[in-house]
Amino acid sequence: MxxxxxxxxxxxxxxxxxxxxxxxxxxxxxxxxxxxxxxxxxxxxxxxxxxxxxxxxxxxxxxxxxxxxxxQMQAMREDVGRELGVGPSPGERLTIAVNADSLATWVMPALDSLVHEGLSLELIVDDQDFTHDWLRQGAVLGCVSTVSEALRGCRAVPLGVMRYLAVASPGFIEEHWNGRPDGLDRASFSRVPFLVFNRKDDMQHQWVSRAFGVRGPRLRERFVPSSEAYVRAALMGWGVGVAPEIQVRGLIDSGALVPLRSEVTLAVKLFWHQWKLAPDGAQASPRVAMLDRIGGALVDGAKSAFATGPARRPARRQLSGRLRS
Known part of the structure; x- marks a missing residue:
């Protein structure tokens, strides 16, 4: 050719x-x-x-x-430009893909210092099982994904484990199970609504399958395609949410949300993937160096976020009155 x-x-x-x-x-x-x-x-x-x-x-x-x-050609031109003393194009930005739950919890704090340094960044949001497709297509330079194996020409670094648990508001529990959090059981799960992020999201089905040993459970679904709004919907009693523990920890501690079958959790392993845009041992261009710094910041941010201990169960009490990523 x-x-x-x-x-x-x-x-x-x-x-x-x-x-x-x-x-x-x-x-x-x-x-x-x-x-x-x-x-x-x-x-x-x-x-x-x-x-x-x-x-x-x-x-x-x-x-x-x-x-x-x-x-790859753009990255090579940047290397030549660096050696010749030519700066990057104005307005040039780095694009990475992240899952909505990570964006709503730990990604923005992890990248905050880089953004304040002047990083021009574009975040693409997709399900954690699909962000890798953006990288494979060349549409992004890095991604947070559940895929562990690196693409050819890329490297992958473990970020840690994001744990999910089922929660509901006290009012929802009062309405459906007379204030008993253990009212959600094999006989009742199909009669109550579950909150779902979007049609790619199967976290609720995974949780029900694990909790009750049911294959391919059919659920009453209410779709709320925003991590923050998902948690808000759970607080408002719209349904049972299966949410990241780090996102709802404070709400559980305050009693605003109640864990359901807290012994059942889903562990989602996350990885940071990025293209290798410079040969091993070669001095990195500013663009490649910044991509490396983004990866390092995300690794450190995830380690800090996921290292926090599990949510404390609130004291048992009669519920009266009345979340996800």
Whole structure:
């Protein structure tokens, strides 16, 4: 195959980052027609369609392959620029993918100091089982994922274990089980609503399967696609939530939420993945060095967050009156 045009590869990366021809043109400081021409040139060179012209646009599988190559070319140019004393492009940002529960709990505190130093960052949010797909496609430079095995050209570092437990508000427990937290049992779980983050989320099914030995349980589901709103919905008595222990620990201690079958928890192992954008032993470019610092900050932040002890069970009392990531 003939050498690929670097301007066209930059165009493909801009389209992947910005999702439209208009915004890609603004990023590259060229016209939309020039963006279209560069893309057509690249597609003609490889003989395959690279972008599906939808709203938002999306890359085809060949487009994803070339996107990974484009990212590597950009990193190599940055290395050359560093050696020549040429700084990074203004407004350049690093994009990583994280799961919503981590973003709502420990990721932002972990990255806070880097952001205040001036880090230009874009966070992509997806389920922890799917963030790895963003990395595989070359759409992000790093991700927090449940996948343990590193992709070729990447490295993976363990972050720790995020534990999930089932909780409900005192009012919900009063309404459904006459104030008895142990009222949720094999006979009753299918009659009460469970909070679900989105259609990718199966944490509730996993918890019920483990708690009651039921395969493929059918649940009454109420979807709340926000980690913070998920916890708020549990507090308001919308249903049983299966939430990160570190997110609801304080609410359990205060009695605002009550753990259900607290002996049953789900342990989710998380890993940080990032592309190796510089050869081993080589001096890293500023971009690569910052990506390494992001990884280090996330490893330290996760270690600190997950090291905190388990939630304390509130004293047993008669519940009256009336969470997830």
């Amino acid at each position: 003939k050498p690929l045009d670097t301007a066209s590869l930059d165009c493909l990366a801009a389209l992947a980052d910005d999702g439209s021809f208009e915004r890609a043109a603004q990023r590259l400081s060229i016209t939309q027609s020039a963006v279209s021409q560069r893309l057509r040139t690249l597609e003609a060179q490889v003989g395959q369609l690279l972008v599906v012209r939808s709203r938002p646009l999306r890359l085809t599988e060949p487009g994803k392959v070339l996107l990974r190559f484009a990212r």
